[in-house]
Amino acid sequence: MSNGSSTPRARRLARLRALVRRGVPAGARRPLHALGLALATPRPAAPLLADARYVWLRHLPYVVAFAFVATLLPVTITVLTQDYRLDGALAGALATAQTAPLLLAVTRPLQSWWIILSADVAGALLLIAADGTAGRQWPWTPMVVVGYLALMLAVGLREPRRTLIGVWLVTGAAGWLCGLIAPNLSQPVHVLLFVLSGVVLLVTGTLRERGDAQRRLVEQETISEAERARRTLLEERARIARELHDVVAHHMSVITVQADSAPYRIPGLPDAAREEFGSIAASARESLAEMRRLLAVLRSDGTEGERAPQPGLDRVQQLVEATVRAGVPAELSLATELGDVPQTVDLSAYRIVQEALANVVRHAPGAPTRVSVRPDEDGAWLTVLVVNGPSPERDARRSPLESTGTGHGLVGMRERVRLTGGSLDTGPLPDGGFRVAARLPLRTDPAASGTATSVKGSLS
Structure with missing residues (x-):
């Protein structure tokens, strides 16, 4: 029984496919198929302007949609019953189907478009038999035009370009087909809706694509910044x-x-x-x-x-002298008896002073600078301190050090302090200067070096 009934159905489908193949050129099948997929595949549901910064802006689409529904619904019922002389029950059902889905357009504009377009076409067919249709706008009433343009605004802000083209073409095709059904009632309003909907879709689609491009650019810059910091x-x-x-x-x-x-x-x-x-x-x-x-x-x-052999604290004096020759008035306070400094600490202390002075030359030219390298009282820790004042040549509108620099030297300081098990404190001073203070262990026993590394004021 089922095989007998399915065979004629399969034959009819095969004949329909053959007619479509003969009626539609081969070159147009693929674009039409792509447009059909676009119209049948909406984007994931999310409210319009959901990513807006302000709360009132995120709620604005709901307010606008409710305002359109509250205005168009009673007006549509009144016009259909009084001007077009449509039955009251049909007018109420038709007006609800044409306006209420605008609330759905805030989150699912493409699904709302399918509902409203079907209701608009059904309304045009019902108005053919109405007594007051002659001489009035048909197939689209003025309320249909207003509600449809509001719907196009939501569709254009959400859907991709291919979907917008499909929506626009289907809108024109629906008006054209209605005109073929009742040419004596047809008015140029379907051409007007076709043009206006295209303009709205073009403007809103362009704005959406621009916003998407800017958002992707910000995301890419964020990713690039993270990759650059990691590198x-x-x-x-x-x-x-x-x-x-x-x-x-x-x-x-x-x-x-x-x-x-x-x-x-x-x-x-x-x-x-x-x-x-x-x-x-x-x-x-x-x-x-x-x-x-x-x-x-x-x-x-x-x-x-x-x-080449790596430098140590014995070359800090040469480093400070080179900085003075570069135009930075620097003073050095170096302990004469440092004792037995581990080579790792010796190299790290030199590099910290080197990076700190390089930052002064780069970001605060001419600023008075003080460099101090000395052990504490019990000889367990080595304190490296580099403090510079505000630069006399620095523009007051210029960004501070941590904003303009690449952070490469500060990254190196953090890593060297972490390597030795010491602590680092960096940051700007109230007078506009900058301070780098490192505390490195001179002993390798746990009591002297501690068990954790402390880094404060890390800048990148």
């Missing part, structure tokens, strides 16, 4: 790792030499001790080889100069 951080870490290679390699070389020479320096060593020293030397050499391979990965093009 800067990774570059600083790689640079610090390359510098620390020399420090660690020196210690490993000393261990290798001591382990290799122990059997010759210490007479009477048992064989087990000789084997142990040999194993220590072999492990140290293997570690040095692994470090060299790691350094080859970290070392980028043009960094051959970094193979």
Whole structure:
């Protein structure tokens, strides 16, 4: 039974497809198919202006839609019953179908368009048999034109360009077909609606695309800024790792030499001790080889100069003198007896002073600067302090340091402090200057260095 009934249906569908293929050129099938998919695939439901900054602006579409419905619904019923002489029940149902979906257009404009367009076409067909239609606007009444243009405003602010083109073409086709059905009643109003709806869709679609482009640009800038900050951080870490290679390699070389020479320096060593020293030397050499391979990965093009010995606190005086020659009146207070400073702390302290002075030269030219490097009373911590005043050459309208700089030097300071287990405090001063204060451990025992790293006033 089912096979017998389905066979004629399948034949009718096949004949219909064949007619469509013969009636529609092959080149037009794909665009029509794309337009059909666009009209049948609305965007995810979200209220219009949902991303607006102000609350009243987010609620504005609901207020406007309610105002249109509250105005058009009674007017439509009155005009249909009194002017077009349509039955009161039909007029009420038709007016509700043509106006109430405007409330749905705030969140689902394409679905609302399908409902309102169907109601408008149905209303045009019903008005053919009405007594007062002759000589009046048909197929679209004045209320239909106003409500439809309001609907086009919502559709244009939500849907993509292809959907807007489909909506516009279907609007013109509906008016044209109604004119073919009753040419004696047709008025130029369907042409007017076709033109006005196209203008509204064009303007609102352009505004929406511009807003989407600006939003994508802001998102891309945010992503680029995050990637740039991450890349800067990774570059600083790689640079610090390359510098620390020399420090660690020196210690490993000393261990290798001591382990290799122990059997010759210490007479009477048992064989087990000789084997142990040999194993220590072999492990140290293997570690040095692994470090060299790691350094080859970290070392980028043009960094051959970094193979030179790394500077320390003994070169801070030269650094300050170079800064003075650059036009910055800088003073140095360097403790004469620093004691045994770990190489990592020695290098980190020098780099912190170097980056701080570079920031002064770049952002506060001519500003009086004070550099202080000294240990605390018990010799457990090394304090590095760089303080500069306001620049006499600095424009008062210029942004502060943390806004105009790239933050590359401050990123390096944070990483070096984190590496040594110290603390860093940076930030602007009330008089317009800037302060960099680092506290680095001079001892490696937990009581002296602490268990956590503190970084305050981090700027990027």
